[in-house]
Amino acid sequence: MNAYGEGLPAYRTIRMTVQDGPIAAFADEEAWRARERYPTIVGMGLPAFVGAKESEQGGWEILRSAGDTPQSVRDSLGSYFRGLAKEASAAGRAADREKYRAAYEKLDRVAVDELRVLGTRYRVVRVEQFIRLGPDGPEPPRPSDPDPGEVGEAHRLPSRVEGFVIDPYTGTGMAEGLLKFDLMQFVLKAGTAPPEMRGDSLRAVETHPGGVLLPAEFAIAECGKDGQWKPHSGSAPTPQAARDRLAIDFRVMKPVLRRLSDGERAEYAKAADRLDEKRGAGVSVGGLRYRVARVEQLVRIGPDGPEGPRPSDFDPDPPIEVQTREQGEEGVADDGDDESSAELAADMREMKRLLDKEEARRAAWKQRKKTKGSQPGADAG
Template sequence: MRGECDGAGDAADRVRSYRTIRVAPAAEPVAAMADEEAWSARQRYPVLLGFGPVFGPARERSEEEGGGWQLLSYFGSPTPQGARDGLGSHLGRRAHEAGEAGDGETGAACRAAAEHLDREAPDELTVLGERHRIVRAQNVVRSGPEGPEPPRPSDPDPVEPGATGRLPDRTEGFVLDAAAPTGPSEGVLKAELLALAHREGDEPRVREDARRAAVTHPGGVLLPPAFLFAEEEGGAWRAETGDSGTPQEARDALTMRLRVLTPATRGLDEVSWALYKEAADRLDAERGIELCFAGRRLRLVRVERLVRIGPDGPEGPRPSDDA
């Protein structure tokens, strides 16, 4: 949140607001169960694996709204440019709605900002006095002797195959409040992720950016978990699909790849294509967490996501992030 401080006390409060991890007991039964599951996951899956960053657009809220930053459309693009495209689409929709409402000033400003995003690649821009920013989150997966952690029993998975398009985006409208109280397990996780500066094997420039971010953005906010399918290759796991809001959304993303995208991009023959289609049909029918076929092993994985927070709000893309 931006603005001048009126005194030393206000300045101290602002520092505490993003550097403090507030822990409170879970009041609701569902929250208490989720906290117990999180603690159990730390024991079964003690290793934290970095799965790379994701990006999404956010806007700075006014003081009347309570301040802070709020996420806009889909958060989970693998590149900053994908998030810029999402912000451009958001501003384009806002321009259209303003035009229909007869608000020419808002429509013109949003349309100009969307066109600017088509030509340039800014990480931040101001529209009608409101700051918008491309925000970076780090994806991290828990892992143990059994492999990466799958979804937990308390993770919502409410719809049938093919119906996930009707679900609301769990991150749209999410407010990045570093001072919001968390359960004990979530508070420990946040501390662990803030201490996890970089991944083993990262390039020197990536490590340098990570060390710098730990200083410039020492606070953090945990986003709602995401879900994706990862494939085991030579004892390591790599993401096969992008971030999804629910386990079934991740299954739908994988079945689309198996039925349409992968056969087309790999030029599969009819026999191989049939194997991929059978695997997709089996995943639809069983709604499982693992899928093995044609020598491949894929697992549905739960992803923790941390946005780093500093005195001027959430962290944006780093120089080492691909544009």
């Protein structure tokens, strides 16, 4: 028996099961507390996208980490098929190589969101992202959320969604099941988005009424002087990966883009140091508050599997061969604005200098930590 009655397909059911093990039980308990402390759910903004293949065992396996546009995932799938073609060639499977080659060549020419290659379906899958809000702002990472990786090194860790199987039949804890139900009802409100985006949102509830939660990710939220929170960055796989992005923003990007003075640069550098040292959820600098916010992720499911890109989704870039042809037809434009070009070049040189300085600082920091850890008695006390 399920919430809709007997006989409904798996994609329209929510299987809630007892979670095995103390860690899973603790995570479910945290999710219950989050419903009380952060009761409001808001869309993060633009969706993310992943490439996935249909699995013989059921569900769809995510192949690569997320991209911010459908075309970025099409390009990633093209790279994936190039790798498969190379493996097939090395193994002497010429027919398979040609199939994979046809797939990546098609992706180079056409903005296609699904292909069937050697009997397997591949698809660009849409991922909706949400943040919980409470009286004190967005929900920060939970104690049970994995946060591996040293400071500055979290980007080297494998993606948490790569290899994840999108399967609505997989059971969840009670709290996650209720969250899934809440997110599946989410639609853009009138007046908060262009009519075509709201129309696509309303249709998705009908065409893809099921859903699967992906592992949570983490983004930086920013609170202005008006007390309103807004997204500052896209999502990252772990809290530390989000902190690292913010630290780079403070040490490299903001000094150049905001033309900070030496005193302001020092203030932002100290804020980045606090992020590195405390590995906390928030920091304040320049009159603004920043927080690592937990991002819930949902893939909508319909009778034919996970939802693909919507017509209204932001997708500005054409396939690579179309871009190359258009650039060749247009030629190299010269707007004659030498002053703007020189300013841009100067900004890029300054960012490169600051990035080199940051890499040197991190290398020195790691060496000091390594040396301290190797000293006798370093672990005592």
